[in-house]
Amino acid sequence: MTVVSAPAGSGKTSLLRSWAGRPGQRYRLAVLQVQRDQQDAQQFWLALLDAVRHASATTGRAEPPAATPDFNPPAMVDQVLSELADACGGITVVIDDLHELTSPEALAQLTRLLTNLPPRVHAILTTRHDLPLGLHQLRLAGELAEIRATDLRFSESETCELLDASGIALSAAGVALLHQRTEGWAAGLRLAAISMAGHPEPERFVAEFSGSDRTVAEYLIAEMLERQPEDVQDLLLRTSLLDQVNGELADLLTGRSGSERILLSLEDANAFVVSLDPERTLFRYHHLFTDLLRLELRRTRPEEIPALHRRAAGWFILHGQVAEAIRHIEAAGDWTDAARLLADHSLSLALDGQAQTMQALVQAFPPGADHPELAMVRAGVDLNQGRLDEAAAHLTVAETYTQTAPPDRRRRLRVAVASLHLSLARRRGDLASVIEQVKFLASPVTGRSNEDITLGSDLRAVALMNLGTAEAWTLGLPDAERHLREGAILARRIGRPYLEVSCLAQLAFSYIFHGAALPKIASFATTQRHCREAIALAERYGWGTEPVVAPALMTLVSTMVWLGEFDEAERWLRRTERALQTDTGPDIRLLLHQTAGMLHAGRGRRHEALEEFGAAEDLASQLEGSQALASQMTGWLLATQARLGLSGKARALLAALDDERAHSGEILNARAVICLGEGDPAGALGALRDVLDGRAPALGYTTVMEAHLLAGFAHRELGDQRAANQAAERALALAESDRLILPFAMTGSAELLEALPRHETAHAALLVGILDVLHGASPAAKEQPSLPPTEELSPGELTVLRYLPTNLSRPEIAGELSVSPNTVNAHIRSIYAKLQVRDRSSAVRRARELRLLAAAGRAR
């Protein structure tokens, strides 16, 4: 790793450029130019990932990195690390102007990246000042090369070479004088060379320069500017307001044509103008140069500046660069316009992953001025950062403002406010309370202009997603299904993959209820298919472990548990936990605990199950509303307590339930379990009666299945084996279409099934399958995969392989195994080669197909 740390104008970027342009580079280059004053961590990481992908030539295998409103920084660092590790051949990652990155989180994450670089990856950073990157360990290990200002300073003989190369004839005394005056400062020498190239008497130029007391940069830039034709001066001064410029934009600001030609010739003259793309259409100026030009513009033509910013803003709006446009409008001092634009675009900017940029734009407003439209933007920013009470307060202000807004904008604002209300309610787990007020979201937003339609589509897609999600979580099927499907289609049409994934993930979740409503052929398999579709789309964008896809991941786990695929379910559960690492709504965390509890209960680990169900119940009590699956969760909690002999506790909880809950099928089942535990089978049958004849409301047929099994136990206790057999047979009949196994496992029905004579059942095959699972064999283990032979993995590789399905990063695996990260990386490369895969998830898939992970599952 190399750090170039030196002040402005020391020649850092030139050094990099000439080094990169040398022939015979061994490693491919991934170059990232940090944008000026980059406050947005996500924008920085996306640009870095994109640069790495280009260099490692792995593009084409996935979609280009796209922003998400809920950015997960640790996952992003992992992704960049794994791209670097997977790249064939070596890579040099170059990050230029790192001091421009002002997001402290981004710097902390960058430290993790830099201290865990895979072998054959070299990093070069340039910065104006030393950064808190925690590189002392690398320095101690001798893996850090540092280039500082003194190293970059030109010596007198180098000064001479530079002038020779620029075709400037200067006496030895002149060179010495120039070197002394500039102190070998690269920018000074280059500026001097540019001025002298067109100067009739270079000696006199140096004499005058050295006779002046002015600072080097100011003197030379003034000299250089004076020597330029008027149109060039004008272009440089006016376009200095931009961070990046192209010919069209420069023409617009100067009111002349031909700017691109001027920019090209300035770059050719090495005059602090550099192109940013291979086609040489987009340019930026050296930052020091820009800053001096801006000062000069402000000093000499202050009256022109607001109009220039407005013109630039107009161009950026036309080209869809809203954040840049707002920045210029703010710089022009048009705060009211800036507030209106921010409010109108806040949702789209959030979807573009520019929440941090938006926050900076809001903070730039002068204090005291009252812009009610900003309340909505602030609400969005607060929501994004999890400050729910502040968000609610801002939202109230925004809502009041909406009622007084001009009619042409009222509808749009109302939709945005309603969408924010839904997001807030989602985060608080209180959807039922708002759903009636936001039904109007389902009708389309109308608008006349193109901008209206684009904004309208974003708004509508978000509205459909939020509404459908709310409906899915409050059992509002089939509305949920319709709205989510419509939202996914719209999102795809308008190029919003994040929204599409979100709609599909929620849609998959909504099927959990659908599947349980009636025994249908393979409805659980259909739900799994929906989950896998949403997950596959998310993976294409690198969001396979982002919160957005968590509902689909969790639904998949849940269906696997129902089908008795416990080992597989456990692996996916780990991934779901990883996706939910960053703070998300309490309701989904609640489901996570519930699902984990189901898995434990299915495996007969009742203490662990009780812990998870208890954690879920605790979260539920913190929610403002009641959640859809509440009766099932409480029922399982009570039943688990009873099975562990805690019937007193269970009774107390049961007594505290309100009548409606107490008479749901799920709670009646739990009551039966309590009675059975207390040696009261007749009481159990009494509790089950309403469930079995359909009078008690139940979440799905799975509740009825469970009731049959419990009735079977009660009959057996009462000595009525015939009735017990009949009950078991009824449960099997309900289980048949989906091959559901969980209810048998949870109730511990092995003996009940074994007592059922084979000639008395129409479901013998299913019965054998269920007994296999209950006795510890995984159902999938029966199908031996027919896969091409694979080179055998070494014991070390096998050890590392078994960590791949976990959420541990490579360095964390190294920590677990007490080996170096390089060892882990070497093993992983070798594993990939032997399994003929290219990334971690396909390695896990392949290893699973080859049953290489089985021992790890047992070891846990």
Next chain:
Amino acid sequence: MRGHLPALDHDRMDPVPARYMIRINGHLGATMLSAFPALAPQQHGAHTVLTGLLDQSALYGVLAEIEALGLDLLELRKLNPDRESPQIDHDRSP
């Protein structure tokens, strides 16, 4: 001159402002001086001395500006309000 954005974090409470003296190598011309409107310049030999009342965030803003403009910072001192109150020279020309 950090982008076009005015100073951020208006909400933050700053400590009481104090008078600072900042010594920079070379004579700052009108263009350079326009970057420090809150400070009064004086020429001391080959150096420029800037003085003014700054709170902490303004001070760091000035330092960032000095860095961005590639200026050579020689000395930074907080002035004692009782003893040292250098005359403010209103001549801003180099």
